[in-house]
Amino acid sequence: MKWTVEHLEEVDSTNTFLALRARNGAPSGLVVYADFQTAGRGRLDRTFEAPPGSALLCSLLLRLDVAPSDLQLVVIAVALSAKAALGRLAGLDVGMKWPNDLLAGEKKLAGLLAEYVVDPNGDAVVVGIGINLTSFPPDFNATSVAHETGVALHAHEVLEALLDELSTRCELLATDEGREQLRGEYAASLVTLGQLVRVSAHDGDFVGTAEGVDATGRLTVTSPTASRQFASGDVIHLRKEQTS
Secondary structure, X not given: OOOEEEEEEEEOOHHHHHHHHHHOOOOOOEEEEXXXXXXXXXXXXXXXXXXXXXXXXXXXXXXXXXXXXXXXXXXXXXXXXXXXXXHHHHOOOOEEEOOOEEEEOOEEEEEEEEEEEOOOOOOEEEEEEEEEOOOOOOOOOEOOHHHHHOOOOXXXXXXXXXXXXXXXHHHHOOOHHXXXXXXHHHHHHEOOOOOEEEEEEOOEEEEEEEEEEOOOOOEEEEOOOOEEEEOOOEEEEOOHHHHO
C-alpha cells in the first residue's frame, strides 16, 4: 500500500474532511491527521475532544477489494495495526474491546470510527482513529500512553508505525487465508471474550457471555435462553451484580 499523508493544524473532523475527499475521487492510501479537531466524532455520534497535540487524530481512506460483509475486517486491521504500533514504540500491552476500542487494563486508550463512502470511482471506507498519547478525558474511564508508560510519543511517529503495520494487514485482507489470520489475531486480542456483557443494539439490550467472533468480526453472545450475533452495538463489560 502506498500512503500519502497530509497534516492539518486544525479541522472540524478528520473523518468528515476525508469522506468529502473520497466523494471527490481521492485515491486509496490518503491519510489525514490533525493537531486539533473542533468537532471530533466517536461511535454512536458521541463527541471526541483532545487538547491540541495530545493525541493522534487521523483518518485513512481505503479502497480495497473486499465484500461489504468484510468491511468490519478493514476496521479491525486498522485497530490491530494501532495496537502493534503502540507495543513497538512504548512497550504497551494493549487489549481490545469489541468492536474496536483499544484498552490499557480496563481503561480506554483509543477508539475507531468507520464510514462507508460511495462515489463514482468505486466504494471506499474511511477509518478514523483517536489515540490518547499524553492526556485523556477526565470524565471518562480513559487513559493515555504517557500515563501508562511514562513515554511521551508524538502523533507523527505513532502514525508512521501504524501505517507500516497496516501495509502488511492490507495484504492479508486480499485472501481468505489472510482474513482468517486477521480474525484469529483479533480474537486473541479481545478482552471482551469470556466476559459477561450487555450489548445495546438497535432493538434493545441483550445480556450474556461473549463467546467468540465469526469470520467477519461479528460478536456471538449467549444467555441461558438464547444466542445472538452482533455486527454492531455498544458493549459494556459487566460484573455479575450489575445484571440484577
